[in-house]
Structures are given as structure tokens and as C-alpha cells.
Amino acid sequence: METVRNPRRWWILVVLCLSTLVLVVDSMALTVAVPSMTEDIGASAQDIQWILDSYILVFAGLLLTSGSLGDRFGRRKVMIIGLLLFGLASLAATFSNDPGEVIAVRIAMGVGGALIMPSTLSILITVFEEDERSKAMAAWGSVSMLGLVGSPILGGVLIDHFSWQSIFLINVPVVVLAVIAALTLMPESKGPWQKPDPLGAVLSAIGMTALIWWIIEIPQHGAFEGRGVITLVVAVAALAGFVIWENVTASPMVPLVLFKNRNFSGGSLSLTLVQIGNGGLLLVLTQYLQFVLGYSPVKAGLAFMPLAVAALIGNAAGAGLAAKLGYRVLVLAGLLTMAASFGLLTTVDASSGFTVPAVALGLLGLGAGLAMPAAVGALMGTIPADKAGVGSALNDTIQQAGTALGIAILGSLLSSRFAAEMPADASEQAKGSIGGALAAAQGDAGLMHTAREAFTTSMSATFTISAIGVLAAAALAAVVMRNTKPGAGAEGVAAESAEGVAAGAESAAAEGVVADGPEADGPEGATIDKRELVG
Numbered sequence: 001m002e003t004v005r006n007p008r009r010w011w012i013l014v015v016l017c018l019s020t021l022v023l024v025v026d027s028m029a030l031t032v033a034v035p036s037m038t039e040d041i042g043a044s045a046q047d048i049q050w051i052l053d054s055y056i057l058v059f060a061g062l063l064l065t066s067g068s069l070g071d072r073f074g075r076r077k078v079m080i081i082g083l084l085l086f087g088l089a090s091l092a093a094t095f096s097n098d099p100g101e102v103i104a105v106r107i108a109m110g111v112g113g114a115l116i117m118p119s120t121l122s123i124l125i126t127v128f129e130e131d132e133r134s135k136a137m138a139a140w141g142s143v144s145m146l147g148l149v150g151s152p153i154l155g156g157v158l159i160d161h162f163s164w165q166s167i168f169l170i171n172v173p174v175v176v177l178a179v180i181a182a183l184t185l186m187p188e189s190k191g192p193w194q195k196p197d198p199l200g201a202v203l204s205a206i207g208m209t210a211l212i213w214w215i216i217e218i219p220q221h222g223a224f225e226g227r228g229v230i231t232l233v234v235a236v237a238a239l240a241g242f243v244i245w246e247n248v249t250a251s252p253m254v255p256l257v258l259f260k261n262r263n264f265s266g267g268s269l270s271l272t273l274v275q276i277g278n279g280g281l282l283l284v285l286t287q288y289l290q291f292v293l294g295y296s297p298v299k300a301g302l303a304f305m306p307l308a309v310a311a312l313i314g315n316a317a318g319a320g321l322a323a324k325l326g327y328r329v330l331v332l333a334g335l336l337t338m339a340a341s342f343g344l345l346t347t348v349d350a351s352s353g354f355t356v357p358a359v360a361l362g363l364l365g366l367g368a369g370l371a372m373p374a375a376v377g378a379l380m381g382t383i384p385a386d387k388a389g390v391g392s393a394l395n396d397t398i399q400q401a402g403t404a405l406g407i408a409i410l411g412s413l414l415s416s417r418f419a420a421e422m423p424a425d426a427s428e429q430a431k432g433s434i435g436g437a438l439a440a441a442q443g444d445a446g447l448m449h450t451a452r453e454a455f456t457t458s459m460s461a462t463f464t465i466s467a468i469g470v471l472a473a474a475a476l477a478a479v480v481m482r483n484t485k486p487g488a489g490a491e492g493v494a495a496e497s498a499e500g501v502a503a504g505a506e507s508a509a510a511e512g513v514v515a516d517g518p519e520a521d522g523p524e525g526a527t528i529d530k531r532e533l534v535g
Contacts, residue, residue: 005129005132006127006187008185008186009127009128009132009136011181011185012123012127012185012186013124013127013128013136013139013140014181015178015181015182015185015186016120016123016124016140017139017140017143018174018177018178018181019079019083019116019119019120019178019182020116020117020120020140020143020144020147021143021144021147021174022083022086022116022171022174022175022178023086023113023116023117024144024147024148024151025147025150025151025154025170025171025174026090026109026151026167026168026171027055027151029151029152029154029155029158029167029170030051030052030155030167033155033159033164033167034048034052036159036163036164037051037102037164040163040164041096041097041098041099041102042098042099043099043102044099047099047103048099050099050103051099051102051103051106052106053213053216054103054106054107054110055106055107055109055110055113056110056212056216057110057209057212057213058107058110058111058114058209059110059113059114059117060114060208060209060211060212060397061114061204061205061206061208061209061212062110062111062114062115062205063114063117063118063208063393063396063397064201064204064205064208064253064254064393064394064397065114065201065204065205065253066078066082066114066115066117066118066119066393067118067119067122067393067394067396068197068201068253068254068393069115070115070118070119070122070190070393071122071190072190072196073190074188074189074190075119075122075123075126075188075189075190076119076123076182076186076187076188076189077188078115078119079115079116079119079120079123079182080179080182080183081115082111082112082113082114082115082116082119083112083116083175083178083179083182084112084175084179085108085109085111085112085115086109086112086113086116086171086175087112087171087172087175087176087179088108089105089106089108089109089112090105090109090168090169090171090172090175091168091169091172092105092108093105093106093109093165093168094165094166094168094169096165105168117393117396118393118396120140121140121376121380121395121396122189122393123186123189124136124137124140125380125381125383126189127187127189130381131323133377133380133381134318134319134322134323134373134374134377135319137319137373137376137377137380138315138316138318138319138369138373139315140373141311141315141369141372141373141376142311142312142315142316142369145307145308145311145312145315145365145368145369146308146312148308150301150308152286152300152301152304153298153301153302154170155167156296156298156301157298158170160298195250195251196251197246197249197251197252197253199245199249200242200245200246200249200252200253200254201253203238203239203241203242203245204238204239204242204253204254206234206238207234207235207237207238207239207241207242208235208239208397210231210232210234210235210238211235211239213231213235214228214231214232214235215405215407216407217231218409218412243256254393254394258382258383258394261382262480262481262482263327263378263379263381263382263481263482263484264379264382264383265480266378266379266476266477266479266480266481267331267375267376267378267379267395267477267481268379268394268395268398268399269398269473269476269480270331270335270375270473270474270476270477270480270481271372271375271376271379271395271398271399271402271473272398272399272402272473273402273469273470273472273473273476274335274338274371274372274375274402274469274470274473275399275402275403275406276402276403276405276406276409276469277338277342277406277465277466277467277468277469277470277473278403278406278466281364281466282304284410284414284459284462284463285304285345285357285361286300287434287435287455288348288357288455288456288459289303289354289357291434291435291438291452291455292350292434292452292455292456293353293354303354303357303358303361304361306358306359306361306362306365307361307362307364307365308365309362309365310361310362310363310364310365310366310369311365311366311368311369312365312369313365313366313369314334314365314366314367314368314369314370315369315373316369317369317370318330318334318369318370318373318374319373321370322374322377322485323485324485325485326483326484326485327374327375327377327378327481327483327484327485328374328378328477328478328481328482328483328484329483330370330371330374331370331371331374331375331378331474331477331481332371332474332477332478333367333370333371334366334367334368334369334370334371334372334374335367335371335470335471335473335474335477336367336471336474337363337364337366337367337370337371338363338364338367338368338371338470339367339467339470339471339474340363340367341360341361341363341364341367342360342364342463342464342466342467342470343463343467344356344359344360344363345357345360345459345460345463345466346460346463346464346467347460348360348456348459348460349453349456349457349460350449350452350453350455350456352456375477376395378481378484379395380395381484406469409465410462410465410466413458413461413462413465414458414459414461414462415432415433415458417457417458417461417462418431418433418434418454418455418458419431419432421453421454421457421458422437422450422451422454423450426440426447427440430447430451434451434452434454434455437450437451437454438451
């Protein structure tokens, strides 16, 4: 029987891309606005940390709950509510006059982002049949990559010509366009009715919030010291309770049986390891470009164009190759290319210039363009249509934790190795960061040269860990994932999913870090924030 395809599916994809783009652009552009925002509203370093962290904490903590809400009440409805909340909060941010007000609107934006993100991917997999899904995934991923690379440039231009409030105001017309398009073009979809799971929602929110908070505090307070221990205990207790409860309740919020499927578990865990490896990319390279090479913020943003262009090429090629070679082959090829890129970055020193990083960024973009959509396509192809929202949220949540963990680990490694490489008689400010060292040098050419050499040495160590993380992801994908293909492998995937669902039939029958705050000002007033937000 011939499948009836939604005639508006490609227009719907445009709506989904717009909805995702507004999240990516806002989060990355905000890092450029930190210096002017700090001066304008009189924010302390702690205020800035809360402005940045409050969003990611709320976003990560509510992803699973919002995905479940989409399956229950309608994915389009939940996405539109999220867009409206995000847009109104962005508008309110333009009238904020003190740090407390900005923190409040960032919390509201985090709630809106958590409602938007799972809905976009779940709607995509319900609108597109599996033979077209890889192309749709590639387009969706390409837009996200363009937003990731282009938003710091956009933020720099807006700050130069207007004010820091403009980075929030730009969200409003995009949200309005996305809402109108969603109401006119997008069909509603939801899963069968099931009893609410309030205990599961509370445990997941507490557990994920505590886990992300513990991770982003590691560089400042240590992993197992002081209040970090308390936060970790809360996270482990809540998440363990969540897993136990979801396996015994008659109406689980999250179908944990998905992890019995090799493509879902292999794809999710591989993506998590990749996110850990990628966590320090913008953190490290942006500082290299601005503090070592002396680039302006806008020029540093433009330097990431090889990454974006190569990712577009990889996405376009991967969409066609998936049907011929299978998802696992693409994932392995892409991950090995990414590992080679990180290996190349370990050779960069203070005198390398931009040639080697440019080649490495091109390889990284190509590898990511091949691997990431294939991994997401493989794991999303295993999720039953009635669980698309919460399944998408589960994948998003795992990757979010991986990103935060990567930022914390690599940021901490970068800072500690930099301090160790600096002269023993250097000041604490100079040992704290490359930006602090350049500020303390006050024209001392010898100290500036030493600081740049110390930074590139610590950068090489950081990218070595990134390469190891990506290689571990490749090994996991090779062992765990099946080499399914779009469409051709659908029956096998469906059968394996059915086995997992059947195993939990009794329980299911009712139914996109942080290190410390901003670094010291560097050349041309550049302030680098130790994070890579995806929400």
C-alpha cells in the first residue's frame, strides 16, 4: 500500500528549522553580549554566571517532562506555547534594567526552549517517512550549524550598531513567523492518552537539574568537595528513583525500554561521547583566535566558516549516502574524520597561525555533517510514533548532559594545564587564564609570549581528550549499532523496537557549561565565556 505523504512536509520543515534556529542563535549571541551587558546593568561575575546558567538548568531539567507533554497534549500545541513563552520573555528582556530581571527572563526562556526542542524533532519524524527522513535531518542539522557559527557574528554586529538588548529583540520576529507558519501549515500529532506521571516528572526535573548544576560547578568547587557532594547525591538519588519508578509504574512518562534497542542506545551514547569531545571546541578555539592570534570577536566568528561550509557538504552528502551505505557506516566514517580533526588541532602552537585550524575545522564540519544526522536518524527511527516527543526529549537530555560534562571537563583541564605551564613566579591573575595573563602583562612581551605558549600547550592537551572521546564514540557505534538504512531497514528496526515495547507491555499498555564565569578582557575588549550553549 502506497504511503500518503504530507504535501506540506517541506514547508513544515522550514517551521521546525526556524523554531530550532531561534534557540541556537539566542544562546550563542548572548556570549558576545556579556561585556556590554555587564557594564550596562552593573552585573557582577556571579550575576553573569546566573544569567548564563539559569537557562541551561531549566532547559535541561524540563526536557523529559516537555517531551511527554507533547506526546500527551499535542506536539504542535506544546511547541507553539514554547515559542510564545520564549518570544514574550525575549521581549521582556529588552526592558530589563538589573541582573535580577535578566535572570528571571532567562529562566522563562529556558522553560520555553524546553517546550520547543523535543517537539521539533518529534514532529519531524512523524511528518517525514523514513526514506526522506535523512534528508530532512540533514537540512535541520545544517540550519542549526549555520546558527551556531553565524550567531556570534550576528551578535557582534548587533552589539556594535545597537545595544545588548537587540540580541533578545531579534528573537521576536522569528518567533512570530514560526508561530504563524505552525498554525497555518503544521498538522497536530499526539500519542494515545495515558495517565499522567507526576512523580516521574518531578524526579526527572530534580535529577537532571541537580546533575547539570553539579557538572557546571566542577571547575569552581571540585567534583567531590563541599556542596558538590550534596548536589551529586541529590542527582544520583533522584535519577535512580526515576529509573526505578519508570520501570514499575503502570503509566511511565519515559519508555526506558527504548534502550533495549541497539540503535537507540548505541546512537544516544555515541552522540553523548561526541558532545563531551566537542564541549571545549568553541571555548578553546575562540580564545586561541582572539588572545593568541589577536582576532576581533567578529573576525573570530567568521573564522568558523570552514566548519559551517564543510558541515553543509557533509549533511548533503550523508543524506544520499545513508540509503546506500547504511547509518553505521556513515557514523563511523564521520566520527573517524572528526577524531582526525582533533588530532590535527593538537599540533597547533603559538606560531601556527590560522591555516592548520582552518583545515581542522573543515574536517570537523565534514565529519560532523556525516555522523550526526546519521546517528540521530538511526536512533529516531527506533522510536514508536506515539512516543516521538518523549523519545526525542530523552535523546536531547542525554546529549545535553554530555555537552555540559564536556565543557566542565575540558574547561577544567584547560585552566589547570595553563596554570601549570605558566612561570611559578607569575601572579594569580596571570595563572588564571590567557585573558588574565595578557591583562597582567601590561606590555611585557616576554610574559605575553609565555602566556600564549602556555595556552597552546594546554589547548593541545584538551584536544587530545576530545580525540579520545570521539574515538570512544566510534568504537561504541561499531560494536553496538546495527547498519540499518532509511526505509530498507525500517522493518528490522520496527521489529526490534516491538520486542522492547513488548517486554514492557504491562507498563506501557495504558498509553540542544559550565566552567566559571567570563574571562578577563582580552584584545579589543573581547570577553570569552567558558561555555558552548545549544539550548
